[in-house]
Amino acid sequence: MFKKFKINHYINYIIIGIMTAVLAAITLTGGRLDSSFIYMLEKMAISIILAVSLSLVVGFLGELSLGHAGFMCVGAYLGGKTACLLEPLLGNGILTFIISILVGAAVAAVCGIIIGIPALRLRGDYLAIVTLAFGEIVKSLFQNTSEESFGGTLGLDTPRYDKKYLFIFAFILVLVTLAVVQNFIRSKHGRAVTAIRDNEIAARATGINVTKYKLLTFTLSATFAGVAGVLYSFSNYTVQSLTFGYNYSIDILVMVVLGGMGSINGSIIAATLITFLDIKLATVLTGDLAVLQNLIYALILIIIVVYNNAPALKGFREKYNLNIFMRKLLRHKHDPSKIKDDAAKWDVVPTKIEMNEVLSIDLTPPEARDLTGKGGKK
Amino acid sequence: MELILSTLINGLSLGGIYAMIALGYTMVYGIAKMLNFAHGDIIMVGGYVIYVFMATQNPLLAILMAVVFCVILGIVIEKVAYKPLRGASPLAVLITAIGVSYLLQSLAQIIFGSASKMVTVFEFGSVKFLGANVQISSLVTLAVTIVVMICLTLFVKCTRVGRAMIAVSEDKGAAQLMGINVNRIITITFAIGSSLAALAGLFYLLKAPTITNTLGAMPGIKAFTAAVIGGIGSIPGAMLGGILLGIVEAISYKITAIAPYTDAIEFSILIIILLVRPTGFLGKKRREKV
Amino acid sequence: MSEIILETKDLGITFGGLKAAQNVNIKIKKNQIYGLIGPNGAGKTTIFNLLTGVYKPTAGTFYLCGEELKGLPQDKINHKGIARTFQNIRLFNNMSVVRNVMVGLHDRPEYKCTVFETLFRLPRHFKVEKEMRAKAKELLKIFDLEDERNNLACNLPYGKQRKLEIARALATNPKLLLLDEPAAGMNPNETEDLVKTIQFIRDNFDMTILLIEHDMKFVQGLCDEITVLNFGTVLAEGDTKTALSDPEVIKAYIGG
Numbered sequence: 001m002f003k004k005f006k007i008n009h010y011i012n013y014i015i016i017g018i019m020t021a022v023l024a025a026i027t028l029t030g031g032r033l034d035s036s037f038i039y040m041l042e043k044m045a046i047s048i049i050l051a052v053s054l055s056l057v058v059g060f061l062g063e064l065s066l067g068h069a070g071f072m073c074v075g076a077y078l079g080g081k082t083a084c085l086l087e088p089l090l091g092n093g094i095l096t097f098i099i100s101i102l103v104g105a106a107v108a109a110v111c112g113i114i115i116g117i118p119a120l121r122l123r124g125d126y127l128a129i130v131t132l133a134f135g136e137i138v139k140s141l142f143q144n145t146s147e148e149s150f151g152g153t154l155g156l157d158t159p160r161y162d163k164k165y166l167f168i169f170a171f172i173l174v175l176v177t178l179a180v181v182q183n184f185i186r187s188k189h190g191r192a193v194t195a196i197r198d199n200e201i202a203a204r205a206t207g208i209n210v211t212k213y214k215l216l217t218f219t220l221s222a223t224f225a226g227v228a229g230v231l232y233s234f235s236n237y238t239v240q241s242l243t244f245g246y247n248y249s250i251d252i253l254v255m256v257v258l259g260g261m262g263s264i265n266g267s268i269i270a271a272t273l274i275t276f277l278d279i280k281l282a283t284v285l286t287g288d289l290a291v292l293q294n295l296i297y298a299l300i301l302i303i304i305v306v307y308n309n310a311p312a313l314k315g316f317r318e319k320y321n322l323n324i325f326m327r328k329l330l331r332h333k334h335d336p337s338k339i340k341d342d343a344a345k346w347d348v349v350p351t352k353i354e355m356n357e358v359l360s361i362d363l364t365p366p367e368a369r370d371l372t373g374k375g376g377k378k
Numbered sequence: 379m380e381l382i383l384s385t386l387i388n389g390l391s392l393g394g395i396y397a398m399i400a401l402g403y404t405m406v407y408g409i410a411k412m413l414n415f416a417h418g419d420i421i422m423v424g425g426y427v428i429y430v431f432m433a434t435q436n437p438l439l440a441i442l443m444a445v446v447f448c449v450i451l452g453i454v455i456e457k458v459a460y461k462p463l464r465g466a467s468p469l470a471v472l473i474t475a476i477g478v479s480y481l482l483q484s485l486a487q488i489i490f491g492s493a494s495k496m497v498t499v500f501e502f503g504s505v506k507f508l509g510a511n512v513q514i515s516s517l518v519t520l521a522v523t524i525v526v527m528i529c530l531t532l533f534v535k536c537t538r539v540g541r542a543m544i545a546v547s548e549d550k551g552a553a554q555l556m557g558i559n560v561n562r563i564i565t566i567t568f569a570i571g572s573s574l575a576a577l578a579g580l581f582y583l584l585k586a587p588t589i590t591n592t593l594g595a596m597p598g599i600k601a602f603t604a605a606v607i608g609g610i611g612s613i614p615g616a617m618l619g620g621i622l623l624g625i626v627e628a629i630s631y632k633i634t635a636i637a638p639y640t641d642a643i644e645f646s647i648l649i650i651i652l653l654v655r656p657t658g659f660l661g662k663k664r665r666e667k668v
Numbered sequence: 669m670s671e672i673i674l675e676t677k678d679l680g681i682t683f684g685g686l687k688a689a690q691n692v693n694i695k696i697k698k699n700q701i702y703g704l705i706g707p708n709g710a711g712k713t714t715i716f717n718l719l720t721g722v723y724k725p726t727a728g729t730f731y732l733c734g735e736e737l738k739g740l741p742q743d744k745i746n747h748k749g750i751a752r753t754f755q756n757i758r759l760f761n762n763m764s765v766v767r768n769v770m771v772g773l774h775d776r777p778e779y780k781c782t783v784f785e786t787l788f789r790l791p792r793h794f795k796v797e798k799e800m801r802a803k804a805k806e807l808l809k810i811f812d813l814e815d816e817r818n819n820l821a822c823n824l825p826y827g828k829q830r831k832l833e834i835a836r837a838l839a840t841n842p843k844l845l846l847l848d849e850p851a852a853g854m855n856p857n858e859t860e861d862l863v864k865t866i867q868f869i870r871d872n873f874d875m876t877i878l879l880i881e882h883d884m885k886f887v888q889g890l891c892d893e894i895t896v897l898n899f900g901t902v903l904a905e906g907d908t909k910t911a912l913s914d915p916e917v918i919k920a921y922i923g924g
Contacts (some may be wrong), residue, residue, distance in 0.1 A: 059396050069729035119651045125413040133645035140642040187786035195760045195771040207746035207775040207840050294484035301477035309470040310462035
């Protein structure tokens with residue numbers, strides 16, 4: 001079965017696993033990690049889960065979602081609330097933690113399905129704007145809850161977990177996310193999803209149930225955003241709906257774009273790096289200078305996207321790119337048969353849309369179509 | 379009755395502002411086939427330019443400078459960020475536009491700080507109109523909007539450039555073969571859109587005289603909503619959508635029970651419209667050829 | 669008396685006021701190579717789109733092996749046994765050649781494997797993956813594409829892309845294969861090669877083929893029967909030679 005153990009398929013598990021094990025060993029044997037370092041680790045775990053799950057939709061399904069923070073928000077509130085309710089019964093232990101995570105994930109998944117069923121009929125810019133609207137709606141709804149239920153404008157306070165252990169759980173969840181996302185991508189189902197991204201019409205004609213796979217991918221992505229949300233609520237002790245505006249969604253998008261579309265490892269690296277910079281820069285840049293960071297991200301985003309996509313720069317890109325550079329560095333010979341065939345390329349993601357041509361063709365289920373009176377069997 | 383009237387006028391003037399911004403979205407979408415995410419932030423830039431030039435105590439100069447500055451900014455953005463991506467994936471263009479929006483917001487915050495700035499362009503009072511208390515600024519907004527829209531419609535229908543715009547939006551390739559300079563038309567479109575955004579910035583200042591660096595973000599998204607409701611790519615559609623959205627917002631604010639949910643209501647309308655009639659009220663539907 | 673694979677009954681569709689196809693009656697027998705010809709805009713591709721569920725017929729219906737398929741979504745129609753290629757090639761460009769074919773194998777019952785099984789990497793996942801890859805290679809071998817299997821589909825030359833599209837359609841195990849202008853843009857040598865390939869498919873896969881083509885030599889050399897369309901209606905049908913010599917057909921092609 002494992003004729004050739006592909007090390008590069010497992011490298012990310014190995015690195016994150018070893019790192020987690022070492023840090024866990026230090027804390028569990030009584031060693032003390034700096035509290036700001038632990039905070040950073042928690043944030044990194046959250047960012048990695050968010051980036052990897054969003055990359056599923058943007059990189060592999062080829063659709064743009066700007067509502068990732070919305071799903072995270074749902075997870076954070078519902079997971080946090082579950083923990084508040086369970087604390088008197090089960091105490092502040094691992095059981096409460098696990099149940100809260102499951103609840104947060106489940107509710108985010110349900111939201112993913114509810115928003116996914118209608119929204120995935122739309123494509124491109126329109127899907128982006130609907131997911132953005134969803135995020136804003138969620139934010140506004142939680143903002144206006146009563147103080148007893150979800151804390152309203154004051155936010156929801158969640159039970160305090162022992163910081164010594166939370167980051168370990170967080171990284172275990174990162175590994176779970178990675179396992180699920182990568183196993184999904186590297187399977188026949190993942191292949192179907194990339195086929196949809198490459199050519200939806202052909203995928204349909206080849207017998208792929210496009211609606212099912214779009215919904216599945218979207219829901220999977222929302223689920224892990226929910227998990228990240230629950231982690232966030234534990235890490236911060238409090239959940240404020242305003243945190244989850246569309247700016248947060250865009251921050252996650254920046255990680256995915258920076259890491260390279262359709263590259264899970266890229267997303268992980270970008271998420272780690274950006275979180276690290278975020279926290280480090282926050283201590284250096286204070287007051288109005290803090291936005292300097294946003295400015296830099298914005299510039300990086302523009303430069304990367306323009307560089308990677310401008311038709312005029314195509315020749316330049318083929319001549320000088322990181323892959324060739326790395327190959328030279330490692331003195332590998334160029335072998336055209338070893339092309340990575342899962343990576344998303346920009347020029348096909350998503351399929352070009354005509355003005356006004358919004359609906360992807362006939363996604364309506366046959367039952368719904370019968371209601372329109374245009375057919376019906378027999 | 380008075381309440382209804384004042385709400386209606388508020389709604390109309392707010393709708394006028396949305397329509398003004400939505401026109402920018404819809405024209406750019408129609409011609410360059412892209413969602414210019416940074417359009418909302420041009421409003422904010424317009425506001426800040428007015429703030430800066432109000433130091434001269436000359437409101438007309440300030441407004442003129444705002445329009446000129448926004449037009450230049452719009453053209454620069456188009457040339458630097460969007461033009462290189464012409465022909466690239468729509469996703470790439472959209473992400474770049476998001477980047478530009480972010481860039482403008484953070485630049486504004488670096489220059490002007492995060493604290494909101496106060497500026498009063500004109501001192502308007504309010505008048506009694508059929509028994510209702512109506513802000514004069516609302517009436518001015520409404521009047522200017524109507525004039526601008528009439529001018530714009532005439533411009534598109536009756537001038538060479540306007541007709542070229544319609545041609546480009548129908549079929550870029552064919553328009554080019556007919557000798558239309560597509561790049562120039564796209565630049566003009568961005569210029570018009572940005573000047574409208576600058577005016578929208580002015581109207582925001584008339585409504586509430588404070589500016590922050592995120593002034594344009596929410597109105598931008600809402601105006602896009604309006605453009606979609608009316609049917610993206612359609613100029614009358616943008617006006618209709620803007621007015622509708624403005625009235626909904628004004629009414630929603632007046633009803634205490636649902637006032638806090640106004641944003642949620644507006645975005646729900648967007649989602650529902652997109653699902654029921656994805657091409658909006660006045661948009662055309664096209665099928666993909668198999 | 670051989671079995672009838674496809675039968676359309678008064679099949680038609682109107683777009684707004686435009687009658688893109690009307691009263692189309694076609695009967696295709698098992699193992700036939702059936703041609704659908706006609707001038708540009710005659711509604712040939714529209715018929716393909718009706719048969720594959722891209723459009724819903726506004727009139728009439730069609731049966732595959734006696735089963736009515738009208739109104740089913742595209743993927744269901746494909747599962748029932750109609751596979752197609754496209755006039756303008758539609759491959760999964762950023763996937764390797766072998767993966768393109770594996771997508772075609774995706775919904776065959778023998779390669780069934782639930783999402784749950786793949787997520788938890790249960791033994792069936794590995795078994796199915798291995799079998800699919802082997803089957804895909806087998807198919808590629810038939811089309812002489814085996815050596816290209818790890819290349820990206822978009823890097824293939826045009827002729828091979830056409831072949832790959834046919835291979836992908838065959839991978840779905842259809843009863844009826846629809847080929848939309850398979851010889852378009854090919855040189856005479858490639859066309860000759862293609863004729864052989866299509867005959868090979870018919871003989872070795874026990875396949876029935878319906879194809880659209882403009883190249884009359886190609887049609888004459890390959891098709892058992894044809895239907896000639898013009899302005900969405902059937903102009904002539906039957907045996908290839910007879911139908912092509914029909915004065916109406918000559919008039920439609922040469923003009924008059």
